[in-house]
Amino acid sequence: MYNVYAVREDFPVLKEVVYLDSTATTQTPIPAVEAMVEYFYRYAGNHGRGAHRLARETTNHYEDARETVARFLNADPSKTVFTKNTTEGINLVATSYPWEAGDHIVTTMLEHHSNLLPWLRLQKKGVNVTVVSPDRKGIIDPQMIENALTDRTKLIAITQVSNVFGSIQNINRITKIARRNGAKTLIDGAQSAGHMPVDLKDLECDFFATAGHKGLLGPQGTGVLYIRQPDVLESASVGGGTVSDVSGLSYTLEPSPACFEAGTPNIPGVIGLGRAVEYVEKIGVSEIEKHEAKLSGEAAKRLSELEHVEVYGPENRAGIVPFNVKGLHAHDVALILDQTRKICVRSGHHCAIPITRFLEVDSTVRASFALYNTEEEVDILVNAVNA
Numbered sequence: 001m002y003n004v005y006a007v008r009e010d011f012p013v014l015k016e017v018v019y020l021d022s023t024a025t026t027q028t029p030i031p032a033v034e035a036m037v038e039y040f041y042r043y044a045g046n047h048g049r050g051a052h053r054l055a056r057e058t059t060n061h062y063e064d065a066r067e068t069v070a071r072f073l074n075a076d077p078s079k080t081v082f083t084k085n086t087t088e089g090i091n092l093v094a095t096s097y098p099w100e101a102g103d104h105i106v107t108t109m110l111e112h113h114s115n116l117l118p119w120l121r122l123q124k125k126g127v128n129v130t131v132v133s134p135d136r137k138g139i140i141d142p143q144m145i146e147n148a149l150t151d152r153t154k155l156i157a158i159t160q161v162s163n164v165f166g167s168i169q170n171i172n173r174i175t176k177i178a179r180r181n182g183a184k185t186l187i188d189g190a191q192s193a194g195h196m197p198v199d200l201k202d203l204e205c206d207f208f209a210t211a212g213h214k215g216l217l218g219p220q221g222t223g224v225l226y227i228r229q230p231d232v233l234e235s236a237s238v239g240g241g242t243v244s245d246v247s248g249l250s251y252t253l254e255p256s257p258a259c260f261e262a263g264t265p266n267i268p269g270v271i272g273l274g275r276a277v278e279y280v281e282k283i284g285v286s287e288i289e290k291h292e293a294k295l296s297g298e299a300a301k302r303l304s305e306l307e308h309v310e311v312y313g314p315e316n317r318a319g320i321v322p323f324n325v326k327g328l329h330a331h332d333v334a335l336i337l338d339q340t341r342k343i344c345v346r347s348g349h350h351c352a353i354p355i356t357r358f359l360e361v362d363s364t365v366r367a368s369f370a371l372y373n374t375e376e377e378v379d380i381l382v383n384a385v386n387a
Helices: 004-008 030-043 053-073 086-096 117-125 142-148 171-180 267-283 285-304 330-341 353-358 375-385
Strands: 080-083 104-108 128-132 153-159 184-188 207-211 223-227 243-247 250-253 309-311 320-325 346-348 364-368
Touching (some): 030 267, 053 080, 053 223, 080 086, 086 117, 086 184, 086 207, 086 223, 104 142, 142 171
Parallel strands (some): 104 153
Antiparallel strands (some): 207 223
């Protein structure tokens, strides 16, 4: 197990607050910040758009980051596309796939709005959508997914880890069901990548979208989309960097990933993301998974022992603990924790209104843990809630 106190030295803000909102965004370690600063100080140029030394060095660092992220996810770099966040990656698939009226999509009530609204919007094009419900602990039964399939099902879109419950879904079984029935799978990995081992060759999904600013510890404005068969999509966004030739009224697209990365990308952000992923690799994602599960398990257990607290989600969870304090609104709880103990938690519906309503509440308090949190911070949280 790694030394969490040594890790915390790379996140200066942790000296000021008890940060328990890593499901929304993690803090970024000093080495990743330094990599971005180095870009601006030493070699700021454009990616893939110049022969001079700064352009070449920029391109090398940008593509090195792609290699790093692809290695981390066990993916082919040519199928690894940089985006600005998970939302953009999912929307890229939704707007670029050749849908036809009568096609069918299966998704779930667990989803963050970013993995629900793009599919619901396709109903305007005649695409049918089925939303599968979880059990009360936030677990989707793969058999219910299979039962929802039709002969026109083109896609199953599901989160790997619920951002509300912290529940972990059986993605391997779901991708097997999809392949057996001729459907593709899109996995929302916003809450899994960097928090637990993710092997895209083992998952055998068709699309995997994740954010840089969560478990991967990168900056905001970065994300990753894996596309197993790039030729299936025609990017809805074209322009600089996406074409190899333009002649008359026609053009020829570059192969993946360039055809999906129109215009100047977030170069310093991607470079910072690459360095952040190296940081996660050095610690070991399996060790991070164990650490976060231990903290969230302890927090859930101790909070559930308080008579005035209701905790949601399964016993075996990722580093996410949603709860409510009886008689208090979630926003009030979050504000009190911040003002009295400098504890940063999230409150609200967490961009997941359907599943929040499924719990028969309008909001929850969400404490979430990352590689840099400690058992002492669990104590601080529980004692504050019990005060």
